[in-house]
Amino acid sequence: MNSPVLPSAEPAFRGEAQTIADPKVSLRNVTVKYGDVVAIDDVTFDIPGCAVTALIGPSGCGKSTFLRCINRMNETIPICRVTGDVLIDGENIMKKEVDTVLLRARVGMVFQQPNPFPKTIFDNVAYGPRIHGLASSKADLEEIVQTSLQRAGLWEEVKDSLHRPGTSLSGGQQQRLVIARAIAINPEVILMDEPCSALDPVATARIEELIDDLRTNYCIVIVTHSMSQAARISQYTGFLDRGKLIETGTTEQIFTRPQDTRTNDYITGRYG
Numbered sequence: 559m560n561s562p563v564l565p566s567a568e569p570a571f572r573g574e575a576q577t578i579a580d581p582k583v584s585l586r587n588v589t590v591k592y593g594d595v596v597a598i599d600d601v602t603f604d605i606p607g608c609a610v611t612a613l614i615g616p617s618g619c620g621k622s623t624f625l626r627c628i629n630r631m632n633e634t635i636p637i638c639r640v641t642g643d644v645l646i647d648g649e650n651i652m653k654k655e656v657d658t659v660l661l662r663a664r665v666g667m668v669f670q671q672p673n674p675f676p677k678t679i680f681d682n683v684a685y686g687p688r689i690h691g692l693a694s695s696k697a698d699l700e701e702i703v704q705t706s707l708q709r710a711g712l713w714e715e716v717k718d719s720l721h722r723p724g725t726s727l728s729g730g731q732q733q734r735l736v737i738a739r740a741i742a743i744n745p746e747v748i749l750m751d752e753p754c755s756a757l758d759p760v761a762t763a764r765i766e767e768l769i770d771d772l773r774t775n776y777c778i779v780i781v782t783h784s785m786s787q788a789a790r791i792s793q794y795t796g797f798l799d800r801g802k803l804i805e806t807g808t809t810e811q812i813f814t815r816p817q818d819t820r821t822n823d824y825i826t827g828r829y830g
Contacts, residue, residue, distance in 0.1 A: 582607035582777040583628055583747060588642035590623050590632055590801075597623040599801040600642075605794070607746075607777045610769060612792035612809065614782065616824065620801040621781040625749050628779065629665040630658050646747065663690055666740030670752040672732035674724030674739075679716050682724040682735055683707060686743035702742055710738035711768050730761025734768065741772070748772065750780040754787065766791050785825060789813050797821045 581604035590598035597620045605611050613621045626632045630651065632640050643650050651661055663686070675682050683703045686692075693699035703720075707713040712734045716727070724735050733753060740748055750769070754762040769778060769791050782788050788795055788809065795812040797804045797820075805812065805821045816822040823829040 578604040578606050580607075581605055582647065583779070584643075584645040584648075585624075585627060586643040586645070588627055588640065588644060590620070590627065591639045592635070593637045596801050598627070601798075601801075601803045603796060603803055603806060605777060605779060608774060609794060610773045610778045610780060610792040611794040611796065612780050612782055612788035613796050613798060614785065614788050614824070615798035615804075616829075617783070619798045621798055622751050624798065625667075625751055625779060625781055628747060628749055629662050629667060630656075631662075631667070633658070663743050664745055665747045665749060666743070666745035667749045668733070668736055668740055668751070668753045670755050672729055672736055672756070674727070674732050674735050677724060678721045679707075679724050679727070679735060680720040683738050683742050686739060690743055692743060706738040706742040707735075709741055709772070710734045711764065711771075712738055728761070730757050730764055733757060733761070733765055737765075737768065737772075741776075745776070747777045747779065750778065752781055752783065755783070762787075785813075797824060799824070 583605040585601055585603045588598055588601045589596065601624065613624060615621055623632060627640060627644055628646075630640075632638045640652070642652070644652050646664065675685060677685070680703055683706050684699055687699060687702050693702055704713060704717075707716065712731060715731065716722075724732065727735060737748075754765050757765065766787065769780070772778060773793075780788075780792065792809045794806070795809045796806040797812065797818075799820060805816060805818045807817075812821065813825060816825060820829070
């Protein structure tokens, strides 16, 4: 896999002061509570487009909750309350009139465990384009499926068995199928919550290579517990601890010249 190209200009900011020119996603003073428990505490964070941004931090620090703010999945939890603004291309997606179904078409998500539908490989990828009316004919749908599988690096392995169940694939193949399903509806943002944690090293390397390829077209935000994975595949990194955004910057800066002692302690293994 090619080494990620780090931005040449290092942001002169950290924590809640972060600003990025023309961000794809912006969180402004976002707080998330589960009942009386604060999971995300007044976080402001800009996320660039066409890059991979990694979220790191100890277990329970709020990384997955942060991720779910970007597609409003937290709202599916009855006791969860979210305040603050989340903007995509300057549009506040927290407004009541925003259709969450359409939002989640713009913001795809890949989970920790591969979760293909109990359908064929073809129908897994075709599902989104069908329900969103993205294909005007069978030929259009077939082209979308093929293109999505090609971009997910899976086409050559499954092109002769598209009518096999998606669940018959290996774990790594299933995860690439799920990624193909996510990109079939042409999202703008892809959220990945520990996408490699259930995979073996070979499958992990394939997914990391795929992420590196996809970042040229998508804003990708990934939650990972692996410091080495964050260093390998991301261009920007945010460190969270107990719901607080402690430090942000280019991945190179965060891993080689952290400005906060808590970040340094976490990265060097003294904490977390």
